[in-house]
Amino acid sequence: MWSKLKQIIGKTTSDTKTYADFYLQYLEAYYKPDLKKSIHEQSFVILDTETTGLDLGQDNILSIGAVRIINNTIDISDSLSIIVKNQQFQTQNAVAIHGLVQTDIKGQSEGESIAALFKFVGSDIIVGHHIAFDIAMLNKLSRKNGGGDLKNNLLDTSYLARRLDHTTDPDSLDRKEYTLDKLCSRFKVIPKARHTADGDAFITAIVFMKLIQKLYIKGVTSTGQLVRK
Structure with a gap:
């Protein structure tokens, strides 16, 4: 066991x-994905967090939502929904955006929440819209509770959409044109329960399915091709 952990994290026993x-x-339990596997046979976890703000140093996670895609199907029976107990002062703006009231924020402890998240994602590829921020917040919460960083491969739906439109230089495109709302409009996805972790995770899952279908047609058929930068 310890030799495997040392290999994964590069630290001493x-x-x-x-x-x-x-x-x-x-x-x-973690293992790297099979890069030769078809994207239609791969397992993904689509993830979203709602936070008290966008300051990584000062703000905290309010809720976590996740749903699994396996064999090219969104499995709504295999999902995760967590309200994180949070003592940070709740502003009127946070209430308006997230729809959470003080009674909601008495959910699971931070330790219970992050443990449940790590158990749920396992070794699956994690997908989200602007996923880097969500992962940074989750890694912060993990370290605060005695853990370390997630090792999973990550996919950003904003980047995938830009890659679909500009194969050779996705970063040359204006990111403001690739918000989740604009992608929903483009792919005719009804944005139900927007700005909730559960709702945004499910919406992102549908958008992701649309994206990989179009990328598949353009020749992105394997997991290795999909996760490349």
């Missing part, structure tokens, strides 16, 4: 023992 159990279990 004594270092790994300082991690919380949830993270050690995640590392022990």
Whole structure:
């Protein structure tokens, strides 16, 4: 066990023992995806978080929503919905945007929440809209509770949409034209429960399915081709 953990995180055996159990279990079970596998046979976790703001240093996670795609199908029975107990002062804007009231924010503890998230994602490729921020917030919460960073491959639907439109230089396109709302409009996805973690995860899952269908037609058929930058 310890040799595998050392290989994954690049630390000594004594270092790994300082991690919380949830993270050690995640590392022990983690494996890299088969890059030769068809994207239609791959397993993905579509993830969204709602936070008290966009300041990575000061703000906290309010809720986490995730749903799994496997064998080219959104499996709504295999989903995760967590309200994170949060003591941070709740502003009127946060209430308006997220629809959460104080009673909602008495959910699971931060430790319980992050442990459940790591267990749910396992080794699957994680997908989200502007996923880097969500992952940074989750990694922060993990470290705060004795864990470490997620090792999973990541896919950003904003980047995939730009890649669909400009194969050779996706970053040359204006990111403001690739918001989740604009992608919903483009692909005729009804944005139900927008600005909730559960709702945005499901909406993003539908958008992601539309994107990989179009990318597949353009020759992006394997997992390795999909995750390349």
